[in-house]
Amino acid sequence: MLDQLNTLKEKALCELNELTEVTQLPEWHRQYLSKKGELTQFLKQLGQLSAEERPAVGKAANEVKQALKEHFDAYQENLQEAKLNQALESDEIDISLPGRRYHRGRLHISTQMLRRINEIFSQMGFQVYDAPEVESDEYNFQLLNIPAYHPARDMWDTFWINDQVVLRTHTSPGQIRAMKEYYPKPIRVILPGKVYRYEQITPRSEHQFYQVEGLAVGHNIKMTDLIGVMAEFAHKLYGSTRKIRIRGSYFPFTEPSIEIDMDCILCKGNGCRVCKHTGWLEVGGAGMVHPVVLKNGGYDPDEWSGFAFGLGVERPAMLKHGINDIRSFYSNDLDFLQQF
Ligand code: DAH
Numbered sequence: 001m002l003d004q005l006n007t008l009k010e011k012a013l014c015e016l017n018e019l020t021e022v023t024q025l026p027e028w029h030r031q032y033l034s035k036k037g038e039l040t041q042f043l044k045q046l047g048q049l050s051a052e053e054r055p056a057v058g059k060a061a062n063e064v065k066q067a068l069k070e071h072f073d074a075y076q077e078n079l080q081e082a083k084l085n086q087a088l089e090s091d092e093i094d095i096s097l098p099g100r101r102y103h104r105g106r107l108h109i110s111t112q113m114l115r116r117i118n119e120i121f122s123q124m125g126f127q128v129y130d131a132p133e134v135e136s137d138e139y140n141f142q143l144l145n146i147p148a149y150h151p152a153r154d155m156w157d158t159f160w161i162n163d164q165v166v167l168r169t170h171t172s173p174g175q176i177r178a179m180k181e182y183y184p185k186p187i188r189v190i191l192p193g194k195v196y197r198y199e200q201i202t203p204r205s206e207h208q209f210y211q212v213e214g215l216a217v218g219h220n221i222k223m224t225d226l227i228g229v230m231a232e233f234a235h236k237l238y239g240s241t242r243k244i245r246i247r248g249s250y251f252p253f254t255e256p257s258i259e260i261d262m263d264c265i266l267c268k269g270n271g272c273r274v275c276k277h278t279g280w281l282e283v284g285g286a287g288m289v290h291p292v293v294l295k296n297g298g299y300d301p302d303e304w305s306g307f308a309f310g311l312g313v314e315r316p317a318m319l320k321h322g323i324n325d326i327r328s329f330y331s332n333d334l335d336f337l338q339q340f
Helices: 002-018 022-032 038-048 053-089 109-123 151-155 173-182 223-238 291-296 314-321 326-330
Strands: 134-136 165-167 187-196 208-218 244-249 254-263 280-289 305-312
Touching (some): 002 038, 022 053, 038 053, 173 291, 223 244, 223 254, 223 305, 244 280, 280 291, 305 314, 314 326
Antiparallel strands (some): 187 208, 208 305, 254 280
């Protein structure tokens, strides 16, 4: 029996030494050392031995079991280490490889300009007021003193959702919403947002673009307050040497209405292609809030007055960066957008 035991031991060790993969180890363990393994089966035969033989064989069997266990553990450790070394040597992790470039997102050029405009007006005490892009005919036109069939409606080519609902053609309807919400408090808000026009798309005009509306309502607000705010805005955005001028104009929701210009930032007023040789660039429309509009917002025009303005966002960005095609803003061309 001792011979059998030795043969078993040699066979087991011999097979163990032939294993080359860590994954082969469990099978070997099952075959020799588990409860159903060959060594356990062997030990079960001890019962058949005589009482004199049994202790010696039992002792030898336990020694073999111990030896197999130790060999197995050592062999397992060796194989694992060899595998790790091999992985390191074969450079599975090549720490000298250049890293993958991390693509950083950035703010859209319109967003950058909007944030700059917001910042300038917030320094002058204006709060941002949000108004919806889908508007009723009532808010987009009627409450702004533009009744149905009034010829002034021709100023805004409109996307109609149905005969009551439009995509807002300007940010002005937000004036009414702000007044209705703030009444009877004084107001100083700007309303930045997207507007829509049913217009041909050309390098100079898009069917969607941004505006920033402004509204101040209070006691004793005058045209000079408006002009002061516009001048401050031009100085902050384009530099303190900018000059502004005002021209009489017409908007149904302001009386009187003005157009604000600024001396051309490219030719400094001498005349160039960008300012169409006038020396002046348009900044936006503005005026004193029409009494009818104040009333529609809940404010009594005998006690309250206010000014309003509407500024473009893409145009200043185009000027600042020398962009000559407004369509670039919405064509999702990353090469274009990543420049800013
Ligand atoms: N809503 C006008 C437009 O889109 C711009 C405008 C002009 C807004 C005069 C105003 C304003 O608030 O007073 O053409």
